[in-house]
Amino acid sequence: MANDRPTITTVAERARVSRQTVSNVLNAPHRVQPETQQRVRAAIAELGYRPHRAARQLRTHRSNLIAMRMAPFSEDDAGSVLDRFVHAVTESGERFGFRTLVFTATDDGDEIDNYQDLLNSYELDAFVLTGTHHRDRRTSWLRKQGVPFVTFGRPWGVRAKHWWVDVDGRAGTGIATERLLDAGHRRIGFVGWPVGSGVGDDRRAGWEHSLRAAGVEPAGLVVTGENTVAEGYRCATELVTRHRAEALVCVSDTPALGALAMIRDRVSRGGTALPVIGFDDSPGAAAMGLTTIAQPLREAAATCVRLLTAFLEDGERATDHHVLLAPHLVIRDSG
Amino acid sequence: MANDRPTITTVAERARVSRQTVSNVLNAPHRVQPETQQRVRAAIAELGYRPHRAARQLRTHRSNLIAMRMAPFSEDDAGSVLDRFVHAVTESGERFGFRTLVFTATDDGDEIDNYQDLLNSYELDAFVLTGTHHRDRRTSWLRKQGVPFVTFGRPWGVRAKHWWVDVDGRAGTGIATERLLDAGHRRIGFVGWPVGSGVGDDRRAGWEHSLRAAGVEPAGLVVTGENTVAEGYRCATELVTRHRAEALVCVSDTPALGALAMIRDRVSRGGTALPVIGFDDSPGAAAMGLTTIAQPLREAAATCVRLLTAFLEDGERATDHHVLLAPHLVIRDSG
DNA sequence: CGCAACGATTTGAACGATCAAATTTCCGAC
DNA sequence: GTCGGAAATTTGATCGTTCAAATCGTTGCG
Numbered sequence: 266m267a268n269d270r271p272t273i274t275t276v277a278e279r280a281r282v283s284r285q286t287v288s289n290v291l292n293a294p295h296r297v298q299p300e301t302q303q304r305v306r307a308a309i310a311e312l313g314y315r316p317h318r319a320a321r322q323l324r325t326h327r328s329n330l331i332a333m334r335m336a337p338f339s340e341d342d343a344g345s346v347l348d349r350f351v352h353a354v355t356e357s358g359e360r361f362g363f364r365t366l367v368f369t370a371t372d373d374g375d376e377i378d379n380y381q382d383l384l385n386s387y388e389l390d391a392f393v394l395t396g397t398h399h400r401d402r403r404t405s406w407l408r409k410q411g412v413p414f415v416t417f418g419r420p421w422g423v424r425a426k427h428w429w430v431d432v433d434g435r436a437g438t439g440i441a442t443e444r445l446l447d448a449g450h451r452r453i454g455f456v457g458w459p460v461g462s463g464v465g466d467d468r469r470a471g472w473e474h475s476l477r478a479a480g481v482e483p484a485g486l487v488v489t490g491e492n493t494v495a496e497g498y499r500c501a502t503e504l505v506t507r508h509r510a511e512a513l514v515c516v517s518d519t520p521a522l523g524a525l526a527m528i529r530d531r532v533s534r535g536g537t538a539l540p541v542i543g544f545d546d547s548p549g550a551a552a553m554g555l556t557t558i559a560q561p562l563r564e565a566a567a568t569c570v571r572l573l574t575a576f577l578e579d580g581e582r583a584t585d586h587h588v589l590l591a592p593h594l595v596i597r598d599s600g
Numbered sequence: 601m602a603n604d605r606p607t608i609t610t611v612a613e614r615a616r617v618s619r620q621t622v623s624n625v626l627n628a629p630h631r632v633q634p635e636t637q638q639r640v641r642a643a644i645a646e647l648g649y650r651p652h653r654a655a656r657q658l659r660t661h662r663s664n665l666i667a668m669r670m671a672p673f674s675e676d677d678a679g680s681v682l683d684r685f686v687h688a689v690t691e692s693g694e695r696f697g698f699r700t701l702v703f704t705a706t707d708d709g710d711e712i713d714n715y716q717d718l719l720n721s722y723e724l725d726a727f728v729l730t731g732t733h734h735r736d737r738r739t740s741w742l743r744k745q746g747v748p749f750v751t752f753g754r755p756w757g758v759r760a761k762h763w764w765v766d767v768d769g770r771a772g773t774g775i776a777t778e779r780l781l782d783a784g785h786r787r788i789g790f791v792g793w794p795v796g797s798g799v800g801d802d803r804r805a806g807w808e809h810s811l812r813a814a815g816v817e818p819a820g821l822v823v824t825g826e827n828t829v830a831e832g833y834r835c836a837t838e839l840v841t842r843h844r845a846e847a848l849v850c851v852s853d854t855p856a857l858g859a860l861a862m863i864r865d866r867v868s869r870g871g872t873a874l875p876v877i878g879f880d881d882s883p884g885a886a887a888m889g890l891t892t893i894a895q896p897l898r899e900a901a902a903t904c905v906r907l908l909t910a911f912l913e914d915g916e917r918a919t920d921h922h923v924l925l926a927p928h929l930v931i932r933d934s935g
Numbered sequence: 936c937g938c939a940a941c942g943a944t945t946t947g948a949a950c951g952a953t954c955a956a957a958t959t960t961c962c963g964a965c
Numbered sequence: 966g967t968c969g970g971a972a973a974t975t976t977g978a979t980c981g982t983t984c985a986a987a988t989c990g991t992t993g994c995g
């Protein structure tokens with residue numbers, strides 16, 4: 266095959282200008298006269314020239330690459346929220362000329378090792394982090410290195426400070442709870458995670474707040490468990506039989522699916538149906554007809570990319586460092 | 601921050617050798633005396649030196665990057681098989697020194713445009729393709745360009761010829777069907793996709809073959825529909841009520857979840873339970889207790905990477921061009 | 936007319952690595 | 966002691982791009 270990829274010099278010769286002028290047309294058009302520009306652009310088009318990123322990178326130290334860790338395999342998580350998020354970031358990044366590199370890591374330490382390698386060897390421009398948690402070593406490490414990054418998820422620690430985008434989980438469970446209140450339910454139970462996870466506590470707070478606002482005492486209406494379907498089944502059973510809950514809001518779709526299964530089993534034994542609302546709009550929720558709270562993932566991803574480009578262009582001082590997005594309810598059969 | 605990243609020259613000075621010797625230690629150790637090697641390695645370790653990929657790439661035209669398209673957002677697909685596959689490829693690739701770049705595309709043409717750009721601008725080493733189908737333009741394009749690639753999925757067209765790894769869908773539905781036969785069922789229905797998709801036809805063939813081998817005539821025991829939960833519900837209803845099926849094998853988990861829902865509704869109305877077996881071991885299947893056929897994704901991914909490295913090292917003539925892996929049954933409540 | 940000031944364009948050097956060729960070192964044989 | 970040849974190491978050139986400085990060309994103004 267004809268393997269003579271055109272270089273900037275090829276283009277320059279064809280357009281009868283110098284290398285640098287071609288470079289300027291691409292990187293600083295205002296410096297080049299319109300007519301010359303046109304001639305150069307024509308040559309570029311005719312030859313199908315595309316700049317060689319490695320050569321450019323060698324000079325500029327910009328790779329136009331952003332990196333993300335892929336969510337680990339997880340049997341429990343019906344979610345795949347993070348997979349969809351990776352997709353969305355990739356898509357948004359492409360619009361700004363970024364390509365996305367993914368990697369895997371077993372824990373935060375391993376993830377930091379990856380950052381190290383990616384920075385040194387590939388000169389990554391920026392990182393997008395997911396799954397922030399209390400005392401996140403990753404964010405402090407990146408800050409210390411002065412690396413541009415944005416997290417999808419707030420910093421839950423007190424002192425941590427960095428750029429982030431997040432979805433307002435509290436508002437989400439809030440609207441879910443209000444929907445159930447509007448339908449006339451009072452004793453609305455919450456299937457939660459054990460206290461201590463930022464996301465879980467935040468989501469619970471929304472439910473609690475709405476309930477209180479309606480004059481219902483939330484105490485005794487929470488049961489917590491790990492993020493599995495089986496645990497959801499168990500929590501739901503306990504809430505319904507022991508605490509006489511009339512409706513359920515769940516911290517995530519995974520336990521919600523368990524709760525839904527429990528309700529359906531109950532109905533098939535002649536019991537009454539109770540509404541169940543989940544969180545995350547996972548594929549499983551769609552499949553099972555679970556009403557759920559959906560995160561605006563595309564918007565979140567687009568915002569992450571926007572913040573990153575702002576950071577890369579203007580440095581720290583760019584404004585608008587945190588963005589909190591509102592989730593919305595997806596109504597299906599279950600509630 | 602101290603931004604004096606060590607270069608090969610820094611290392612060379614420290615070890616009192618020349619640039620080239622350092623390079624040789626890394627790329628052709630046999631050319632360097634053991635003692636010198638040791639000295640160089642010590643210097644590398646002390647300085648924390650890592651080769652600059654862009655500089656290396658500029659010279660060698662190897663990027664150590666492989667690229668994959670991410671599966672599109674799809675409401676229907678409870679699967680995320682492809683997301684898990686991307687993860688697995690990334691993981692395997694890392695063991696061979698590859699990093700993985702992901703991109704999105706709306707259709708095959710768009711995907712080819714991406715290949716073009718990635719090859720020209722980033723000098724990708726290889727591609728991993730998923731979702732092969734009849735008359736796949738992508739594979740012929742890549743072949744014509746002489747680009748190394750492996751597909752996860754066989755070429756379903758007659759003339760297409762390239763390196764691939766796949767999972768034996770036919771064998772999968774075969775063992776599922778046999779399990780149901782062993783349990784004493786005879787009229788085993790198949791919930792399929794419309795004829796014409798390679799994967800769908802292959803999976804159906806496995807069911808059909810096992811049924812025939814047991815002396816059961818498969819005609820009239822297939823109903824097909826699109827890959828949605830609702831369609832699965834419909835197909836299952838039809839198979840059970842109209843064709844008196846006693847058990848169901850499904851072409852994928854998505855319709856299987858619909859079928860399962862139908863069966864459970866039936867049971868709650870006092871009907872008898874029928875076994876249902878799905879395909880793909882999606883998170884939804886685990887959540888719903890669906891017995892299903894699991895693809896060995898990690899193995900498939902590892903094999904893809906192995907084939908690619910073989911191709912990159914030895915070129916076309918390396919052997920072992922196609923690998924067909926056996927799936928296995930994951931037994932849960934539904935069958 | 937000469938010169939300053941500016942805009943457009945070109946030239947030389949550099950980024951950090953590897954390739955290819957040249958040079959030095961080492962060793963054994965005569 | 967010298968020489969040939971292989972092994973080990975070094976040197977110079979190069980990959981394709983951008984940066985920084987130099988050059989060329991116009992225009993305006995005293």
